[in-house]
Amino acid sequence: MEATLFYILxxxxxxxxxxxxxxxxxxxxxxxxxxxxxxxxxxxxxxxAPLIAAFEVIIYAGxxxxxxxxxxxxxxxxxxxxxxxxxxTNWLPALLLAGAVVGSLVVLLCSRLRAVPPGFVExxxxxxxxALFKQYGVAVEVVSMQLLFALVGALYLGRRR
Amino acid sequence: xxxPLSHVLIVASLMFAMGLGCVVAWRANVIMMLIGxxxxxxxxxxxxxxxxxxxxxxxxxxFSLMLMALTSAEVSLALAMVVYLHRxxxxxxxxxxxxxxx
Numbered sequence: 001m002e003a004t005l006f007y008i009l010x011x012x013x014x015x016x017x018x019x020x021x022x023x024x025x026x027x028x029x030x031x032x033x034x035x036x037x038x039x040x041x042x043x044x045x046x047x048x049a050p051l052i053a054a055f056e057v058i059i060y061a062g063x064x065x066x067x068x069x070x071x072x073x074x075x076x077x078x079x080x081x082x083x084x085x086x087x088x089t090n091w092l093p094a095l096l097l098a099g100a101v102v103g104s105l106v107v108l109l110c111s112r113l114r115a116v117p118p119g120f121v122e123x124x125x126x127x128x129x130x131a132l133f134k135q136y137g138v139a140v141e142v143v144s145m146q147l148l149f150a151l152v153g154a155l156y157l158g159r160r161r
Numbered sequence: 162x163x164x165p166l167s168h169v170l171i172v173a174s175l176m177f178a179m180g181l182g183c184v185v186a187w188r189a190n191v192i193m194m195l196i197g198x199x200x201x202x203x204x205x206x207x208x209x210x211x212x213x214x215x216x217x218x219x220x221x222x223x224f225s226l227m228l229m230a231l232t233s234a235e236v237s238l239a240l241a242m243v244v245y246l247h248r249x250x251x252x253x254x255x256x257x258x259x260x261x262x263x
Contacts, residue, residue: 002163002164003163003164006164006168007164010168010172013172013176014172014175014176014179017176017179017180017200018179020183020196020200021179021180021182021183021186021187021193021196021197021200026190026192026193026196029193029196030196033196033199033200037203040203040206040207043172043207044207044210047169047210047211047213047214048214049210049213049214049222049225051222051226052206052210052222052225052226055226055229056206056229059229059233060203060229060232063233064199064232064233064236067236067237067240068192068195068196068236068240071192071240071243071244072192074244075243075244075247075253090185090186090187090188090189091182091186093185093186094181094182094183094185094186095182097178097181097182097185098178098179098181098182101174101175101177101178101181102175102178105171105174105175109167109171119163120164120214120215121214121215121216121217122214123213123214123217123218123219123222127219128219128222128223130219131219131220131223132219132223132226136223139223139227143227143230143231146230146231146234147230147233147234149234150233150234150235150237150238151237153238153241154237154238154240154241157238157241157242157244157245158241158244158245
């Protein structure tokens with residue numbers, strides 16, 4: 001049953017992303033992207049990462065996407081028909097690049113790689129937290145410094161003159 | 162769960178291809194380019210979590226957590242830059258930002 005759920009979620013994820021990148025207005029694209037990120041969070045949960053799933057909903061769908069939405073609404077962009085829409089000539093290199101990725105996938109799948117046994121191991125939160133604060137404690141400090149720098153930089157860029 | 166790792170990787174690479182296509186196709190609009198970067202970073206996170214679950218090591222999940230922190234820092238700076246540019250030129254069209262053209 002979990003495998004079926006995984007494939008349904010994958011379909012929702014890919015459809016949502018496809019609609020997001022072809023939407024005419026940025027706000028619609030954000031809403032489609034929030035849908036696909038919810039599907040992604042459920043996939044993380046199925047893959048045995050409940051903490052990452054919760055962070056995906058709280059930070060990605062909850063904070064970052066709302067920040068995007070806030071900025072789009074604050075900017076009062078021109079009416080959507082005046083915004084530059086990608087023409088066919090703009091989509092051509094994008095389709096070429098995406099086709100290269102998909103083509104290499106097909107080649108990889110046709111060459112029948114060494115079969116790995118299916119199955120996933122669930123990682124308990126205790127192991128996750130132990131690795132985070134014991135093994136990678138310095139990285140946590142570096143990330144906190146990085147967030148502080150981002151805060152100062154955003155304040156500097158956003159101040160009124 | 163009995164899904165092979167390769168299917169997770171296929172989903173992640175299709176999502177990455179879509180994000181790449183978004184960045185290339187919408188290169189005239191700053192906000193849609195940032196959205197494409199978000200899609201690509203999420204595909205990378207799916208790869209990390211899939212690998213972490215496959216080998217039973219927590220490092221992949223840790224790295225996706227770091228990636229989330231990095232993305233929030235990047236998005237806050239990039240959106241502040243978008244607001245700044247919009248205040249200067251009153252547009253988000255990248256073709257207008259050509260004052261460094263020689």
